[in-house]
Amino acid sequence: MSSARHHSDSLAHKLADSGLRATPQRELVYQTILARRDHPTADEVFARVKSEMPSISLATVYNCLETLIDCDLVRAVNFDRAPTRYCPNLHPHAHFHDKETGATHDVDIPEELLAALKKTLPPGYKADAIDITFRGHAARDDK
């Protein structure tokens, strides 16, 4: 069929690489996350996905999200104890969390800065990943 296939195929491929099956639910959840890169929570993904596939369950949304994370198609993002948010941006990046609006923005961090950060670790410490979260507000000029 048509152009939507593109994503599906790459999804199916990635899933197959991990010995997993491509299912309509997984494809829909993935498409949904890709469609609006606004870091939705599982509940929000559930709500969006449900309008397209009313029979899907919240448990399945959680399952799909975890599967997508395992396949490195989606990243889980946590701020404090707030519900986990999901992000299809695989490129290494930091997050800026606006306290006032609650919005989350991706922030690119230069490769050399990440490298410099890793170098600050004491000998013997090996970091597989670095999570960087900025907390603040997108400034108007007031306060």
Place this chain on the structure above:
Amino acid sequence: MSSARHHSDSLAHKLADSGLRATPQRELVYQTILARRDHPTADEVFARVKSEMPSISLATVYNCLETLIDCDLVRAVNFDRAPTRYCPNLHPHAHFHDKETGATHDVDIPEELLAALKKTLPPGYKADAIDITFRGHAARDDK
């Protein structure tokens, strides 16, 4: 004055600054966090504190921890969705989370690196705080 007094006095002072009262519970929770800087969870703090003051409740431990955070005497640290951990290290620092042992270590980040990170933010974004978490494993040397 004994050195223990020091802490209590500074606690009472900081509390007073925020219009709050010094209570035995708050002092004990604070002393307990100070005694072993191992990033305990609220439950762990509760367990430690209970041996000294068996009548204290978990709700109070949560209350005290929040109060201490509000007074900038303690920092809350979150890793993914795991229980919040509490840290009396006020000096700005990052955390290294050892996947194998589950242990958490403080890591100092040079001031200029933090400044460099803040500079990567798009114009108009103002960061009040940066959370940096390394995830990995520390090669052979713990305890």
Place this chain on the structure above:
DNA sequence: TCTTAATTTGGAATTATTCCAATTTTCACT
């Protein structure tokens, strides 16, 4: 001491997430 507000307390409520057992679907192989 008396008064009032702050604090503590135990238990119930909340919330995000995981678990579970039963069904349904998918895929590989005829």
Place this chain on the structure above:
DNA sequence: AGTGAAAATTGGAATAATTCCAAATTAAGA
């Protein structure tokens, strides 16, 4: 195309950290 085994989905129950609540206690000031 049909079949069986394995994988995935489903709804609901269970879990776990934290917050909420209303009553009891405690502290500080007049």
